[in-house]
Amino acid sequence: MINIEIDGKHIEVENGCSVIDAADRLGIYIPHFCYHKKLSIAANCRMCLVQIEKAPKPLPACATPVAEGMKVFTASEQAVKAQKGVMEFLLINHPLDCPICDQGGECELQDLAVGYGGSASRYSEEKRVVLHKDIGPLVAAEEMSRCINCTRCVRFGTEIGGATELGQAFRGEHAEIMAFMSDTVDSELSGNMIDLCPVGALTSKPFRYSARTWELSRRKSISPHDSLGSNLAVQVKNNHVMRVLPIENEDINECWLSDKDRFSYEGLNSTERLTKPMIKQGGKWLEVEWQVALEYVTNGLRQIVHKAGAEHIGALATPHSTLEELYLLQKLVRGLGSHNVDFRLRQSDFSADSKQTGAPWLGMAVADINHVDRFLLVGSFLRKDHPLLASRVRQATKKGAQVNLIHATDDDLLMPLANKEIVPPTEMTTVLAQVLKALAITKQATLDTSVQEAVQSVTLSASAQAMADSLASGERVAILLGNFAQQHPQASQLQLLAQHIAALCGATFGFLGEAANSVGGYLAQAVPFVGTAHGMNASTMLAAPRKAYILLNVEAELDTHNPQQALAAMNAADMVVALSAYKHHATEYADVLLPIAPFTETSGTFVSSEGRAQSFKGTVQPSGEARPAWKVLRVLGNMLNISGFDYNNSETVRDEALGSADVSAKLGNILHGMTAQATTWNVAELQRVSDVPIYAADAIVRRAASLQKTRDAATPRALMHSVELTKLNLKPGEMVKLTQGHGSARLTIIADDSLPHGIVRVAAGHAITAELGAMFGDIMVDRA
Amino acid sequence: MLSEQVREKTDRELKKYPPDRKQSAVMSALRFIQDEKGWINTEDMADVAAYLDMPQMSVYEVATFYNMYNLKPMGRHTLTVCTNLSCQLVGATETLNYIKNKLGIGVGEVTADGKFGLREGECQNVCDEAPLFMINNKKTCGHLTKEKIDQILAELDKE
Numbered sequence: 001m002i003n004i005e006i007d008g009k010h011i012e013v014e015n016g017c018s019v020i021d022a023a024d025r026l027g028i029y030i031p032h033f034c035y036h037k038k039l040s041i042a043a044n045c046r047m048c049l050v051q052i053e054k055a056p057k058p059l060p061a062c063a064t065p066v067a068e069g070m071k072v073f074t075a076s077e078q079a080v081k082a083q084k085g086v087m088e089f090l091l092i093n094h095p096l097d098c099p100i101c102d103q104g105g106e107c108e109l110q111d112l113a114v115g116y117g118g119s120a121s122r123y124s125e126e127k128r129v130v131l132h133k134d135i136g137p138l139v140a141a142e143e144m145s146r147c148i149n150c151t152r153c154v155r156f157g158t159e160i161g162g163a164t165e166l167g168q169a170f171r172g173e174h175a176e177i178m179a180f181m182s183d184t185v186d187s188e189l190s191g192n193m194i195d196l197c198p199v200g201a202l203t204s205k206p207f208r209y210s211a212r213t214w215e216l217s218r219r220k221s222i223s224p225h226d227s228l229g230s231n232l233a234v235q236v237k238n239n240h241v242m243r244v245l246p247i248e249n250e251d252i253n254e255c256w257l258s259d260k261d262r263f264s265y266e267g268l269n270s271t272e273r274l275t276k277p278m279i280k281q282g283g284k285w286l287e288v289e290w291q292v293a294l295e296y297v298t299n300g301l302r303q304i305v306h307k308a309g310a311e312h313i314g315a316l317a318t319p320h321s322t323l324e325e326l327y328l329l330q331k332l333v334r335g336l337g338s339h340n341v342d343f344r345l346r347q348s349d350f351s352a353d354s355k356q357t358g359a360p361w362l363g364m365a366v367a368d369i370n371h372v373d374r375f376l377l378v379g380s381f382l383r384k385d386h387p388l389l390a391s392r393v394r395q396a397t398k399k400g401a402q403v404n405l406i407h408a409t410d411d412d413l414l415m416p417l418a419n420k421e422i423v424p425p426t427e428m429t430t431v432l433a434q435v436l437k438a439l440a441i442t443k444q445a446t447l448d449t450s451v452q453e454a455v456q457s458v459t460l461s462a463s464a465q466a467m468a469d470s471l472a473s474g475e476r477v478a479i480l481l482g483n484f485a486q487q488h489p490q491a492s493q494l495q496l497l498a499q500h501i502a503a504l505c506g507a508t509f510g511f512l513g514e515a516a517n518s519v520g521g522y523l524a525q526a527v528p529f530v531g532t533a534h535g536m537n538a539s540t541m542l543a544a545p546r547k548a549y550i551l552l553n554v555e556a557e558l559d560t561h562n563p564q565q566a567l568a569a570m571n572a573a574d575m576v577v578a579l580s581a582y583k584h585h586a587t588e589y590a591d592v593l594l595p596i597a598p599f600t601e602t603s604g605t606f607v608s609s610e611g612r613a614q615s616f617k618g619t620v621q622p623s624g625e626a627r628p629a630w631k632v633l634r635v636l637g638n639m640l641n642i643s644g645f646d647y648n649n650s651e652t653v654r655d656e657a658l659g660s661a662d663v664s665a666k667l668g669n670i671l672h673g674m675t676a677q678a679t680t681w682n683v684a685e686l687q688r689v690s691d692v693p694i695y696a697a698d699a700i701v702r703r704a705a706s707l708q709k710t711r712d713a714a715t716p717r718a719l720m721h722s723v724e725l726t727k728l729n730l731k732p733g734e735m736v737k738l739t740q741g742h743g744s745a746r747l748t749i750i751a752d753d754s755l756p757h758g759i760v761r762v763a764a765g766h767a768i769t770a771e772l773g774a775m776f777g778d779i780m781v782d783r784a
Numbered sequence: 785m786l787s788e789q790v791r792e793k794t795d796r797e798l799k800k801y802p803p804d805r806k807q808s809a810v811m812s813a814l815r816f817i818q819d820e821k822g823w824i825n826t827e828d829m830a831d832v833a834a835y836l837d838m839p840q841m842s843v844y845e846v847a848t849f850y851n852m853y854n855l856k857p858m859g860r861h862t863l864t865v866c867t868n869l870s871c872q873l874v875g876a877t878e879t880l881n882y883i884k885n886k887l888g889i890g891v892g893e894v895t896a897d898g899k900f901g902l903r904e905g906e907c908q909n910v911c912d913e914a915p916l917f918m919i920n921n922k923k924t925c926g927h928l929t930k931e932k933i934d935q936i937l938a939e940l941d942k943e
Contacts, residue, residue, distance in 0.1 A: 164839035169848040180840040181826050 004070040019072055020048055020061040030074050031083055031112050033090075033198045034150035035062035038255065039159055045090070045150050047112065049082035050074045058082035080116075087116040092123045093173075094199070095145050102140075103200030105213040109148065130176045135166070136184035137709035138259055139193055140205040141177070147201035149175050153193040160256070161187040162383075162394050162414030177201070186711045188387040188694060191262040195245065195255075206266055206706040207243040211235075216242055219619040222606050223261040224320050224599040225698060226386050227513030228252060228366065229608030230261045234600055234619040241265045241600050241620055251367045252608070258387035259710075260694060260701055265600070267703035274583045274595040275624025285587060290625065294632075297592055298639045300575045301336060304548045310337030314541040317343045317526060317552035318559050319515035320698045321629070322604030323613070324650045326517065326524035327657035328633035329552050335642030339528050339535025340546065343521035345560045346483075346514065346692070346764075348774065350537045351674070352492035354529040358668025359522030360495075362609040363510025364478060370395050374474025375403045376435070376467065376501070378494060379428060380482020383413055384694040384712070386512050390415075402474070404467045406431050407484065408689045409761060410754035419466045424756045425689060425776055426680045429490050432497035433458045433676070438468030439504045451500050454493075454676035477507035483514045483692070487561065489681065489776050496671050510669055513609035515698065520607035523666055524657050545569040551578045552629060553596075553699060557585055557770035564743045564773040579629055582699055585770075595626035598700055602628035603650040611667045615654060683758075683778060686724070688740065690764040690775035697765060716763035718781070719752040724759075728781055735784040738762060740773035746784050786831045790816045794835065807838040810846050814853055818921075822862070823854035851906055852921050859894040859901030861940045864918045867904045870911035879915040879928050880904070886937065899941065 001012045006023050013022045018041070023030050034045040043063035050061045053071035058078060073079055091113060098104045130144040151168055154177065158164045165185045169178050179185060185193070194204050216235040221244075223230040230253035233245045244265045246257040253261075277293035278285050288296075304312055315333045317326055321343065330341045344350075369392040382390045394415040397403055402418035410422045421431045437455045440447050447455055471477055479498045481491075488494060502509035513519055521527065528535035536544070542565045549570065553559075560566040570576050570589035578586040581598045596602075601622040605615040622628065630650050637645030647653050695701045695713040707713060718738060730736060732751040737744050738760065745768060755761060764775045772779075786794070794813045801808040813832045817824050829847055833840040847853045854862065865871075865880045880902075884890060887900050894901040908916060913926025925936055 158839075164841045167839075167841035167845045169844055171849045180830075180844050 002066050002068050004066045004068075004072065006072040007074055013066055015066075017066050018062055019050065019052070019059075019064045019066060019070075022066055023061065023072070023074060028074055030061045031116060032062060033108060033112075033148060034152060036152055036155075036196060039152060039155040042151050042155065045148065046086045047083060047090070049079060049086060051076045051078040051082075084116050084118075087113060088118060088122070090148050091117055091121060093128045093145070094148065095127060095143075097143075097146075101143070101146065101200040102203040102208050103146075103197075107200060108198035128173055133178055133182065134184070135179050136186065136190070136711075137706045138205055138263060139185055139190050140203045140208055141201065142203070144176060144201055146199045147177055148199055149177065150198060151177070152196040152198070153177060153202055156193055156196055157185070157187060160192070160391055160394075161189045162391070163187060166193070184711065188259055188383060188712065189256060189391065191259045192256050204243060206263055211237050211242045219617070220247060221600065221616045221619055222516070222614045223257075224516045224606065225260050225264060225701065226258070226389075227515055227518050227609035228386065228388055229516065229606055229610075229612055229614050230257055230388065231614075232257070232261060234265070236620055239620045241268050251365065252612070253388055256388055256391070259707065260387070260697075263707050264701045264704045266705050266707070267700040268598055268600055270582065270703035270705075272582045272584065272703055273623050273626070274580055274593055275626055277595060277625065278593040280591050285593075290627070293592055293594060294635060294639060297577050297594070297636060300577070300591070301548060301640065304574060305336055308547045311340065311535075312547035313338045313550070314340040314536060314546040314548070315342075315550040315552070316345060316538060316541065316554050316556075316560075317341075317521075318345060318554055318698065319343050319513075319518045319521050320700075321517060321553050322599070322602065323517060323520040323524050323607060323657055324604050324630040324653040325552060325633065326521050326526035327653055328630050328637065328645075329550065330524060330526045331644070332633055332637050332640070332642065333550070334530075335637060335640065339530070339533045340541050341526055341535065342528055342538035342541065343517070343526045345538050345554065346487045346775065347491065348487060348489050348539055348561045348776065349491040349493075350539060352495060352671055353527070353537065354534075355492075355671050355673050356668060357670045357672070358666050359519050359611075360511045360513075360669050361519050361611050361667040362480075362512065363508045363669055364610070366392070366608075366610045368476075369393060369478065370399075372396055372476050372478040373399075373401045374471050374477040374505075374507075375401060376471060376477075376479040376498075376507075377403065377405045377407070378432065378479065378481045378498060379407055379485030379488055380480065380512060381409070381411060381484060381691050382482060382512075383411065384691070385483045385514070387694075389512065402470045404470055406435075406467075407482075408756065408759065409691070418470050419463050421461075421463050421467070422754065422756055424683075424687060424759055425488055426683055426687065428485075428488065429454070429493045429497060429676075429680060430458055431461075431464060432494060432501065433678075434460055434464030435467050435471070436497055436501050436504070438465045439472060439501060442468060442472050443504055445504055448500060450674060451497065451676040454497070454678045457678040471501070471505045471507065474505065474507075477502075477505050479507050479509035480512050481510070482512045486511060486514060487690075487775055492671065492674060493676055495669070496674050496676050499669065499671060511609065516606040516608070519609060519611055519667070520605065520613070523607055523663065542566050542569040545572045547573060548575040549573050549577070551576065551580070551586065551590070553580060554578070555580075555584050555586070555699060556589070558696070558702070558765050558767070559698075562774040563764075563770045564741050567770075579632060580699070581626065582703065584699070594632055595624065596629040596632060597622040597626050601626065602630065604628075604630070605650075605654050607663065611663050613654075613658060613663050615651070686758055686760050686779050686781060688772075688775065688777055688779040689755075689759050689761045691761070692765040693763050696763065716747065716766050716768060717750045718747040719750050719755060719761040720759065720781070721755050721757050722751040722753055724757060725749065725751055730781070730783060737782045737784040738769075738772060739780040739782070740777065743771035743773065745769045745772050749781070786813075786817070786828075786835055787820060790820060791835070806836045807842065810836055810838065810843055811850070814843070814847055818854060822860070823857050825855075854901075857894060857898075857901075858903065860899050860943075862901040862903060862920050864903045864905035864921065866906065866908055866914070866916055866918075868907040870907070871914040871916065874914045876915045879917075879933070882930055882933060883917075886933070900937070
């Protein structure tokens with residue numbers, strides 16, 4: 001430890017700490033622009049110059065490491081003179097356009113200029129002009145003359161985002177921030193550059209010129225998208241969500257937000273919002289009063305229970321619904337006498353149900369990911385499904401962590417991979433069995449009988465051996481099953497094998513939950529198995545059509561594993577009640593549309609992948625006649641005379657749902673009573689592999705206009721290995737007809753030689769592929 | 785695609801650096817391209833990025849930072865006149881103006897026949913020979929007078 005003194009205050013800090021960090025711990029603020037605690041040190045703005053005893057000239061506090069006995073003066077005459085000098089230079093070329101600058105009021109340069117700048121400029125020559133750039137639909141780089149070349153955006157891209165999309169070209173007075181060949185910035189974390197920019201050079205394109213920062217009230221919320229549970233500051237003006245910013249939480253999102261969390265708010269103000277209850281009569285949609293709509297629903301449900309039996313009622317919800325909503329939905333359905341309720345709409349293998357020790361979760365704290373030294377990622381589009389979690393894994397690789405990947409596609413994770421096995425979905429269990437076998441040999445361990453047979457039959461490959469060696473050499477090992485592994489037709493087999501691999505190398509193993517409430521859904525018991533009772537799961541409920549469906553936030557053709565089957569079931573049903581924030585395709589098959597509030601308009605709770613229950617309050621009033629879904633379900637419960645529906649607020653619902661025990665007691669990834677199978681399923685010549693594109697994953701982002709203009713939201717194309725294309729006599733760029741079951745889709749076909757043979761990669765969750773069948777399974781490709 | 789010659793030379797450079805530091809060879813690779821075709825376009829930079837396994841933008845940063853890389857065609861003979869202090873003191877401005885008038889082009893331009901390009905440059909570290917220019921970044925010609933310039937240009941014209 002090193003003892004230093006800053007402005008007369010003594011502090012002991014560790015070796016290698018910078019003066020600015022030490023000052024920060026003492027609560028002494030040193031002005032700065034280029035320094036950022038999460039980024040590397042550039043020391044190019046020179047604003048943090050301080051006086052240090054025995055140093056002949058002022059030194060930059062950010063790039064000066066502490067030394068024993070160092071005496072620092074941050075506000076001495078010399079320091080302040082240096083800081084004022086730097087400020088004068090920074091302002092020489094900075095335009096005086098604060099009144100029309102979007103950053104005005106939240107600008108670091110503006111703030112510091114008040115403290116350190118002169119009241120008038122001594123510089124009367126021409127200022128430099130930097131031309132504006134178009135770097136995509138999210139980040140505006142329209143006024144690059146304002147740039148002070150701190151390079152925070154460049155360093156963010158390289159160090160946190162993993163790709164150097166922006167750079168500083170030219171030099172000296174001509175230096176400017178730009179993208180190579182006027183390219184766009186496509187990072188799924190690009191919005192953070194707006195926060196980082198200390199001036200108004202990079203601003204938010206969707207938010208620009210719509211409000212001033214001091215007009216906005218700031219309300220806390222929780223992200224409803226991925227399972228990280230990012231903390232949001234929702235900024236509101238006139239009962240309208242104007243923008244979303246991160247709230248710093250070192251354990252979750254640090255100081256970042258993914259673009260999905262940041263820009264999805266545009267979907268809240270979409271013109272597709274459903275604002276009045278509607279009933280379909282004689283094929284026409286009528287707007288009605290809530291009372292009429294609710295009576296229609298209760299009468300309908302009662303009739304179906306009476307005539308066909310309660311088991312003919314099925315309820316489906318998305319894992320983006322709140323804990324309270326999911327809890328009341330299952331309580332309502334169970335009150336009617338049915339156990340057919342599920343939120344795992346994209347899952348296809350339910351054989352692990354009730355064989356698990358608890359709700360499947362991450363198995364560790366999110367913050368611990370940074371300290372893992374060996375990863376085994378199984379079936380994950382990590383960057384697109386979990387952008388900020390991917391960034392944590394990337395940070396871990398910088399400290400030497402090895403990442404091993406078993407997946408069906410080879411998308412660039414923008415981090416070094418130690419080993420990878422890109423195989424068709426049918427072979428994923430085999431690869432895991434190989435890794436398990438190799439580990440068992442290395443560790444000279446006897447395998448559990450439940451996996452012995454599956455492991456015996458496989459022959460070791462070199463890469464499986466390399467993966468096993470990598471895992472065995474780690475001290476803190478994590479095995480993470482991604483969305484793809486959870487949607488996989490052998491999900492529980494993958495889980496079982498991962499569990500045994502984890503046991504052999506002392507690893508934690510867990511699931512990267514698909515959505516904000518993937519853990520919460522289990523805790524809310526929105527699953528068909530509770531105690532001894534067993535209802536139908538999301539898959540069987542659609543395979544064997546029910547007479548009535550209650551849909552909570554569900555768009556049947558986009559949110560399910562098999563949209564073809566889902567739509568058929570909806571069309572065949574006598575009654576479909578859709579609780580939705582949006583008017584969507586349900587107008588084709590539903591009988592009642594009940595307008596409910598998205599996350600900004602209701603109170604609720606999301607339980608993140610790490611098992612953290614985070615409650616939030618509504619930030620604005622519900623749009624039109626929309627109401628929080630938990631209230632709608634409560635009233636339905638009351639009208640159906642189901643007992644226990646007398647809640648005064650969402651907190652009581654939450655407390656009942658979570659019970660008195662700690663959440664952590666209800667989590668558990670361990671499977672009991674399952675046997676690993678050596679065989680895989682039979683497949684035709686071509687099988688489908690599906691990702692859910694990042695901006696197609698839930699109802700809100702699908703309607704977020706700016707996100708929909710990004711490259712990630714481009715119309716999906718089908719991808720195949722070029723050998724397969726040649727076999728079918730197809731050329732890349734041609735339109736093809738993809739057929740599954742009785743439905744088909746027309747897409748452009750593209751060659752992708754990183755895919756395994758026998759695979760067609762087709763996105764799910766998108767309107768263009770909604771006629772197709774299951775996310776995994778046989779598929780046919782013909783020339784369109 | 786980088787030409788075989790550029791790749792060969794770059795490979796030789798790469799031997800000087802650790803295998804995971806391939807981008808260390810970026811300046812050499814850009815130089816080889818310029819030697820071969822006189823200038824470097826953005827496709828070349830993208831090729832270098834792919835070859836050295838580094839971000840395209842980082843190659844662009846290097847190529848635009850250093851003055852001696854030509855980012856557009858600069859003629860068969862690029863004359864780079866030093867206009868730094870020592871040269872200025874002994875009449876670099878007149879030298880530059882003389883060449884401008886003689887060739888009928890401005891700084892950063894190329895003669896219509898594509899033979900000569902003119903650039904302003906930085907100190908060549910031979911201030912005792914001022915005023916001076918460099919030909920194609922390879923050959924320094926110092927102690928310039930009008931007569932000497934006429935003579936050099938006439939010789940280059942014949943090539």
